[in-house]
Amino acid sequence: MSGSYQMLTQPSDESQLQQMYIEKKKQLIPVIFLPGVMGSNLKNKNGDIIWRPETNSMDGITNLLGWALPYFGSAQVRRKDLNPNEVLVDDRGKIKKARKDNNDEHAFGPRSKRGWGTVANMSYGDFLPWLQEHLYSENGSLSQVLNKLIDMPSFTVDVGSKQNLFLDKKQLSLCDNYAFPVHAMGYNWLASIESSANALKNLIEVQLPQYYRRNKSKLSKVILVTHSMGGLVARYYTKELGGEDKVYGVVHGVLPSTGAAAAYTRMKQGAAMTGIIGKIVSEVIGDDAEEMTAVCSQSPGPLQLLPSPNYGYNWLTIHHADDTKETYPKQDPYKEIYLEKDKWWGLCEPHLINPLNTKYDSNLMKEDWDAYERIIRNKVKNFHDKIKDNYHPNTYAFYGIDTKKEANKIKADFLTYESVHWEGKLEQCFIKPYSPEDFTKVKSRFLPNEDYIGDKRRLNLRELGEIRRLRLAPDNHSWRQVYTLQRAKENGDNTVPKKSGEIPITYLKSRVGLDIGHEPAYKDKQGRSQEFTLRAIITMIQDI
Template identity: 25%
Template sequence: MWDPDDVALMLKKYGLAGGFYINPLHFTGIGKAFENADMSVPGDHTLEGASVALSASARKKALIGGASFNKDYLEPMEYSDHENISNASDGFWGSQVERNWGSVAWSSYGSILEKLEQQFPQTLSLTVKEVNPEFNLVEMPVFALGYNWSASNDDSGKYAADKIKQWVAKAKQRAADIGAQCPGAIVLTHSMGGLVARSAAMIHGAAGDIFAVLHTVMPTDGAAAAYKRFHFGFEHPEFSIFSPIDGAFERAGYVVLGRQGQLVTAILGHMPGGQELLPNKRYKDNEGKAQWLTVKNPERNWAVKWFSDDEPFIELPKRNPYTEIYRREDRMYRAANPEWLFPEGMEDLPPTKSGFQYFSEVNKDAELFHDILVSSGDFHEVTYLCYSDDPGLKTYDRVDWESAKPFGSWGRDVSEKDVSADRTEDYRREGLLWGSEEDKEISGGWVGTDFKIAAPSGAGDMTVPASSGRFAAAVPKSRRTGHKSGYMHEPALKAGIVETWVKDTMVEVLGKCTLY
């Protein structure tokens, strides 16, 4: 069960299984002495490791149901009722329940659904007539379509295509009965829903039933944050007096979705949908650079910079992030730590396959999905997209592994041994709910190298970088809108600037309608 609108459920099943622990030494004089010296209290690392492993096992059971992924374990809720939507029939098109509004999270999408149904039709009818006098909006039924975010976007795309075809067929029959015309569906997406819609249109044959697609905050070619979260969990959001509500939502997500890398890897390491959010072969950072991951040499001392530069030790990918990064089991920068994939143990699984092989199989399918999507046309021919291009909302558009090495400032470089998996097996404690992102690092030991991921610095929405819109070259530039005064990722469709963009774009789309 995954229901973001049920706060009690989410906190009980996921938030309270967040790997929290209490070390009794913190309440003693010894513990206070260590705290005052800014040192870890003895036992913290061991206790947190045990607590997080137990929590990861519980979360995996709740979201996957078994050792490996089953796409039928979580199913979208269809035509369900709840207190925010109406069960009263609206004539031919039925009630909001019958139009599947209960299948999506009301906290994220309720506002835009209500405006699309109650406010947009009259505004659209009047405004479109100014550019297209022949246009007359007769009816505009609004449907919602939830999907299984854990499953592959290929499977979700097929599910969406079937629904779209069913609803458009009904609309075209209705149009014929009343002497009107139906050009097809205008599909509005949010985040990963953009990948679902592209899959539905281009892979599963719904393109002919769709008049236009409007994407918001879509991870067009993945997002670097997805990679970072495999290692160190979701970001600890800072409180902002300017957006306390949105910030509270992000902080809740930090706890519910996983504040530790182990909590994330135990789940997304097996979920096709999660792995399809990793940067694909076409991903670029905000500067347009394809090498979005680096392992940097230590910062150089000023005295030796004249003979030792600051060039990164590694810049990846050269061509393929799946083989060069994610599936490099022998490197610390792989996507998944094998020890985190099966926190419940592998005793009941065949001994012929390692934990990392399970991850690799899902990862290969994620790679294949993106390849098929591109070869199938990638985008519907009438596609518009908007994205946050706000430099104030710091977003991972790239991942820079920073190294700290004994005497590194005097010219000692990172080596292949330093990034090998057997030299970097120790993930240090990541802090509690109120902890700092700065606490998250991989330790190579006192004679090795410690690595941490540099703080995000790119423009975006704190999850999806601006590059997802800037470099979506298959969509004409005139149909891509970046908002410099942006918005956070999850509540994007509640932002006034996005609502205005949706309305204006629908006016443009309908203004070009020529079915007469």
């Protein structure tokens, strides 16, 4: 890959100055961006849009509704369409055009060929061009932002960091020896992280060498920049698929290093995102337990985000009305929570797995549960075991947290489920008797192992964020025990708690906590996460 240098010469007629460019061969270092869960565009095998959040502006509401509308209120549609075995990565997403005065496509080829259309424009549509434009200059000079990196960082790295990310002119000048084409790799986030890591292996070791060979450029190693689940893809590739020697370094953004309790709460109450855009996205992935279970129970990727044993124990509490408490997991989260099907607080309610089983056929329900159990045992547990404490030796990370909390009060945007708390209380009520016909109509709202048994019936109903356990007397007066899922109260980025986002410093070169949210981690208005990423990349090349 060549860089160019401008010189001014005076021609023989002395009428005007002209430009002359001298080409310098530069070492090629692709920077590959890996998005988070729900950050890759998906299509079905017929080419229809399945998941493509194009914009975060009001102008794009109509487009969002266009592909989201079929999912509103239908767990059956979700079960069918959001099937990891029936979707493909969609590379037709919206891509921001290159600047005319600094067109990276002249040097590296079309952005569409570099995977930019595979990732969600809503989350990364501005970050990718920002990163590329500041790592590349068509006239060969350093970008204005790179030149400013000799100033003090806008953040202070955590104590124990081996790199403070201060840069001087000499260090910046090394950028002149390298070309940094920015690539993106969307992946099937419904499928297992292992399969996505294999796709990354193929991209780095097969596709990119072929792509740049056509441009007569020799490929060296790559740099990985990740968001959330994308960091788990990178970790599995570098440590389990032999990719460590193919990667100079990794930047992790808001990585759920040991999982996130939000993966449990979303199975019990739905995605529960706020705002107009969030509501539309929630309607697609699942806005309640019935809809979310229909999707996630068949999808290894989202389930692999569950807290691993390395996350810690006793993060789930059930506080009964009689003031007794139960806490889980005590030793094994897979057995005690994820595969607990006889308790209402278990992760997955068997009768919600397959909404296409409208007659609740017991044999089909068993088959569906067995398939779900295989995912937990063979995919989730095995993945957690392999990924434990495994990081590339040249890793940099930032995480989201309310850094300015006062008097232990955390701002609403940063409240995160580190622990999960069900609060129970007794209420007296009068319930209209259910007929067998009524029961059939609302059966999907009942918890497993509860049947209509006349005046002695015991009914457990589920509402948004609540489990209602009803005990009716013959006169239809009842004491109702209501279990309510308490709101998140710990510090984090609204999805990943501090305990999981704050990777142990011993595994890292540098780490910083920033007051940023999870989804908009690379849209920081103050530019700190973007600056951290850029400084980390420049620091990585110092030892090449």
